[in-house]
Amino acid sequence: MRDLIRLLRLYAPYRRWIAGGIALGLVTVLANFGLLALSGWFLASAGVVGLAGIAAQNSFNFFTPAAGVRFFATVRVVARYAGRLVDHEATFRLLAGLRTDLYARLEPLAPLGLAADRGGDLLGRLVADVDRLGDFFLRVVAPFSIAAIGSVLMALVFAAFVPLGGVVLLAGLVAAGVALPVISLRLGRRPSGEAVGLQSAMRADLVDSVQGMAELLTYNAAPAMQARVEGASAALAARQGRLATIAGIGTGGNLLIANVTMAAMLVIGGRLVVAGRLAGPDLALLVLGALAAFEAVAPLAGAFQALGGMRDSARRVFEIMDRPVPVRDPACSPARPATLGLVLAGVRLRYPGQAGWALDGLDLAIAPGERVTVLGRSGAGKTSLVNVLLRFAAYQAGSVTLGGVALRDIRGDDVRSLFTLVSQQTQMFAGSVRDNLLIADPAADDAALWHALEIAQLADFVRAQPDGLETLVGEAGVRISGGEARRLTLARAALRDTPILILDEPTEGLDPLTEAAVRAAIAAIGIGRMVITITHRLAGIAEDDRVVVLAAGRVAEDGRFGALKRAGGAVTRLAALHDRLARL
Ligand SMILES: Nc1ncnc2c1ncn2[C@@H]1O[C@H](COP(=O)(O)OP(=O)(O)OP(=O)(O)O)[C@@H](O)[C@H]1O
Incomplete structure (x- = not known):
């Protein structure tokens, strides 16, 4: 966790981009929610008005909700596009900064401070681990922020119609967005950690075998090395398969919770409609709005899972950054002596x-x-x-x-x-x-x-x-x-x-x-x-x-x-x- 907090601090110079990315992501989710909820309400209202006769049809204002639907649809597309641009800009800026920073820390360590490291492993830290950390905002920070703020806002909208509806929606969102991913994270912790280790060992073996190809061929040791890499590859595939199964169960569970919440909304709202305390079209708004609300928490399963790998990558990158340099430099050098004995x-x-x-x-x-x-x-x-x-x-x-x-x-x-x-x-x-x-x-x-x-x-x-x-x-x-x-x-x-x-x-x-x-x-x-x-x-x-x-x-x-x-x-x-x- 300490490593992740430290990683978060690295984003400080890019906080405007991050705030922009989160704001645009939030607008996308809310626009989608507004689009579905308003469409549901509009269609249901139009149906009710259609049954109510010509006088009601003439007095019903079709134009404002139709304009609202178009508004939400347009905002959703524009915000998603702009959000992607901003998210990637923030990610690339961090990646460039992190990679040059890591390289700058590596340089004073060489040659003695890196003597015990394998070249392939260092390469993995410099490339794959930094890439993974670059996704921290895109895959973790942004989804969590958008889900947290969006869920509360959407639950408040529901509560304005039916207080119990707001509570049920929030409970459904928490179950799908937090409880389910936490369970899959726990299940995936071991395979995910093992996958990072296996990947790095396999990369180091591959770099070694490419560099030492002539030696391996001379000693007829290539088959043994090949078997070793194949073994690591099979072990990695097994871990990745396990992770994919866990992710699949998570996605299915998410869908199930979304549908159960929708059904609960139908029951709660339906009873109020029967009791005459809620207009019929509002029920459509609640049911379809509930379905759209789950879009906010859908990326959380992936975010939780990515968190495990990121924690390992952050640990590996920061381990290099924190390594004491073998020789400390003074702030500046004196003038070059005239003779150099x-x-x-x-x-x-x-x-x-x-x-x-x-x-x-x-x-x-x-x-x-x-x-x-x-x-x-x-x-x-x-x-x-x-x-x-x-x-x-x-x-x-x-x-x-x-x-x-x-x-x-x-x-x-x-x-x-x-x-x-x-x-x-x-x-x-x-x-x-x-x-x-x-x-x-x-x-x-x-x-x-x-x-x-x-x-x-x-x-x-x-x-x-x-x-x-x-x-x-x-x-x-x-x-x-x-x-x-x-x-x-x-x-x-x-x-x-x-x-x-x-x-x-x-x-x-x-x-x-x-x-x-x-x-x-x-x-x-x-x-x-x-x-x-x-x-x-x-x-x-x-x-x-x-x-x-x-x-x-x-x-x-x-x-x-x-x-x-x-x-x-x-x-x-x-x-x-x-x-x-x-x-x-
Ligand atoms: N990076 C290192 N980390 C730990 N011990 C080291 C390291 N480099 C050298 N040593 C140790 O320091 C001692 C002196 O080693 P050094 O490499 O200076 O010897 P050398 O005279 O250059 O030998 P050679 O002729 O074999 O290169 C040896 O005991 C060696 O094991």
Whole structure:
């Protein structure tokens, strides 16, 4: 319920549209009620007058009620049309606002705050759940408001004729509009909650299986995945079938209550007509008016049922919105320092929910323009160092300064504008070579793109393609080779003129020739920048290159490669292993 109240608050900026939509919906319902009640009265009166003889026929005013019927009929059509326009406008405005708001909350969570989420599930929250919440006004708020106000007004009209009639109508409307839907809601609560869960799991499985299709086919695991999706689909269909049965019973029950109320009105009004306390045509007004009144509560069964799914969707969307961001930004950044040396002193970083420190007292200073290779075994803290530098992770102790300014005092976006990161898993976007390059610099012209491709040693390859810069790389770069994709990410890096370049395993998994090309590209891109290269391997490290070895989250060795190789530590052991492997 708290989530739904919060959802209601999101509509505050659109309250005029909402009030307009509800008012028009109410006018539609009341016009329908007026149309049927007046038509009933008019037809019955005309019948009575017809039997009463020529004098009565001459004195009966046919024109006013006939004009009234036309009036109600016209108002009903116009109000329904205008109501739809206003309702949808309010819905689209909320949808646009909610989706951009959710995306804006998602962005600061990435990458660490979303590490445990499945891509398909996030997509479901961003698309299906937000869509469902967009219907909250159309399917819940408007029907409830219109039913509540309309029912009271119509019962008052009835009470003006026959007080008991007003009470019976209101009771019938409450039974059909509230009691019946509440019962069906209770019956539908479990299948509806299960359906939302199944739908989201199935979506996540489908996204996984499309993304990992090659892997599934290689391991012949596609049939198992297919069976899993089919199982979820069958379970979902079963829940939806149950919900449809409940909805059908609800609709039938609604019709039954409407007819019982009509019959009750006939009995109550009929007795008064017999007693001479009610005019005959008024009885037709009450009976047909009662039937029309139920139009106001007809959407409530659907509204109650939609409420269950909406509550689940609201919970899932707000869960993302409420997630604490891994790193809090200051309101604004100080001026960019003139020189950008990096100093880390006693940095300790522990990821949420983890017992151990990923960085445990890290001391490291890197001068502007310096080139450093960071070595370390798996889990030593190399990626954590990058996470701290790019302000993806908040460290708990120690200090990090960039050009003498505390990293914590600089907004994440401003910090990241000083860095270019080329990682092993750099994302290729489905699109052309040009699209993938323009991410780094949307204003770059063709000459700049070709220059970047030359630096990355990829220009010849792109030139040889029939479509040149428009060559499609496919989803995640599947239409080009791993080495080409790596050089394309380097070309992207070459376009981005930042003072610091971080390379995470830049040559991992490449053949020797491609590796040599990539190394040449890196050397060209790194000119004039601070370059931090993270690797497990010694290949390509020169004797006088600076090497930093991380172990258990702190610096274990720091010096020139040649000196460390002779020092008898981790680099010596790694170099010996490297030599042995090279000799094999
Ligand atoms: N997002 C995370 N959440 C929780 N713990 C994490 C997370 N990322 C890393 N860790 C933990 O922090 C420690 C350091 O990991 P880190 O990724 O920095 O190592 P690494 O040196 O980059 O390893 P590799 O060479 O395998 O990439 C490890 O114990 C790891 O399990």
